[in-house]
Amino acid sequence: MGLPGKSKKNNKLDKKRLIHSFQYAFSGIVEAYKAEQNLKIHTVIAIFVILFGFVFHISYYEFLICLVLIGLVLMAEFFNTALEYVVDFISPEIHPLAKAIKDTASAGVLMMAIISFIVGIVIFLPKMIEVIGGIL
Secondary structure (H helix, E strand, C coil), rough: CCCCCCCCCCCCHHHHHHHHHHHHHHHHHHHHHHHHHHHHHHHHHHHHHHHHHHHHCCCHHHHHHHHHHHHHHHHHHHHHHHHHHHHHCCHHHHCCCHHHHHHHHHHHHHHHHHHHHHHHHHHHHHHHHHHHHHHH
C-alpha cells in the first residue's frame, strides 16, 4: 500500500531520479549556507577540529568520534534550518507557538554543539597540555 495517487515503484535503479535527488540535496546545502550564519560558523569550527586533529596526532578512534560529532552538529543545523523554513511557511505572522518551535529546534543544535565541545575538550586538552609541557 503506497501513498494515494502514487503507483508502486519499480525496484530498478532510476539513474535520472538518483541524479535529481543529489541535485536537490546539493541545492539544499547551498540554500542553507546562504541563509544560516551558524552553519558557516559550525563549518569553520569543523575545519579547525580536523586540522587540529592532524596537528595534535589524535588517534584513529578520536578522529572518528570528531567526524561523527561534526556530522551530527551539521545535520542538526540543517534540520533546524528546514524546520525554520516550514514554520515560516506555515505561520508567516509572529505566533508564540511558532517561536517555541523554532527556539526548541535551535536548542537541539545548541545541545549537540555543547556536547561536541565537551568531547573536543576531553580529546584535545591532554594533547595540548602535553605539547605545552614539552615546550616549557
